[in-house]
Amino acid sequence: MKLNIETKIQIQRPIGEVFEAIVNPDKMSRYFIAEGSGRLEEGMEVIWCFPEFPEERFPVRDIKIIPNRSVSFVWDPDTVVRINLEEQSDKSVLVQVSEGEKDLNDDNLKWFAGNTGGWANFLACLKAFVEYGINLRKGAFEFMRPK
Helix, strand or coil, rough: CCCEEEEEECCCCCCCHHHHHHHCCCCCCCCCCCCCCCCCCCCCCCCEECCCCCEEEEEEEEEEEECCCCEEEEEECCCEEEEEEEEECCCCCCEEEEEEECCCCCHHHHHHHHHHHHHHHHHHHHHHHHHCCCCCCCCCCCCCCCC
């Protein structure tokens, strides 16, 4: 058996606006990361920093982009993250995130649980930011900071 993360949410904004919020580090830093070293672009490698892990750097590589349709990248050598955007008939956008796959074992179950929650949080934060300009992550994960 293989573990594969799948999560999705519908966002009531134009597809170009949703796509830009995913690839632009200035926008992404207002709902997901603390900072990014650059825009997500095909063939580039960027570094993401998260507010709850101030000393850690997360390289994002093997980036593939189809404008207003999909973003994929590797940040864990064993998995690929895919973010697909699908415009709905009402012009809202269905955003689907998948990450995988890994073999079923105790360590990978921890990965599965943590990253499933992480990607669901990403989508909720993306929706709050794009639709309402709200940063849901601000102050939400202070408990995770090293003491």
